[in-house]
Amino acid sequence: MPELPDVEGFRERLSATLPGRRIDSVEVRDSGVLRNASARALNRVLSGRRFEEPRRHGKWLLLPAEGPTLLVHSGMTGRPYYTSAGDGDRHDRVVITLDRGELHYADQRKLRGIWLVGDHEDDHEDNDDLDDMLGDQGPDALGLDRHVFTEILRRHRGALKPTLMDQSVIAGLGNLLVDEICWRARLNPKIRIAALDDSDIRQLHRAVTSVLRTAVRHGCVPGLRRWLTRVRDDPDPSCPRCGARVSRGRVGGRSTVWCPRCQPG
């Protein structure tokens, strides 16, 4: 599930509940989601601290807690959430008990998980750790300036879809989102960046902006009536815009759908 809109939804919900909550204890039910710290270290470092305002970069969720920061990357199936009622998810892997309510991390497949970045209050290099964990991330796709977007794209020679999905180029765009964006901009996902003119890139930026705005409002990439995403799993999909038979294939190693009429190669 999680691409930028999903993670932004996680962030918004946690933003309404988490800031100010004090951590009582950390219970790790499946250490398979811990990537760089033991359950004991997590509990020792976090206990007694209060969560602050959650942040997001691309598909990463950052949960600062008065010095240390909990990093969450949900992979394909992760879901961080707050509950005051003590209810849970079948795939809860970590439960953090707060002075009021609990923060849960549920994840069926455990492809990514949770990282802990240490306390660097008096450290002038306090972003180094964070950068190491997050890896090379381009600017966040949400609210990306058109001229910055143009300049970034112009640096690349590869195919459109793999470039847009590359988190070190632009952070946050995933498989469904990029198919939707290419379709909206009427550009074939396999087209070379070098073949795009200024007008194409302007269209592409408009598509990124409008698709993201709507998706963030829904907290996911929604299968709306006029969206390509609605038909991507149909047995015999037709283009919601022109009615042509939708093509399926693999681009950049990922399952891809496009309209051969709206998005000619």
Next chain:
DNA sequence: ATCGTTGTTGCAAG
């Protein structure tokens, strides 16, 4: 039972 998957990484090859 084998195949595929909305995410990322590391390695190899072009």
Next chain:
DNA sequence: ACTTGCAACAACGA
């Protein structure tokens, strides 16, 4: 240096 393809991670459903 850049781009592409593949295998791997893990668990589940078709």
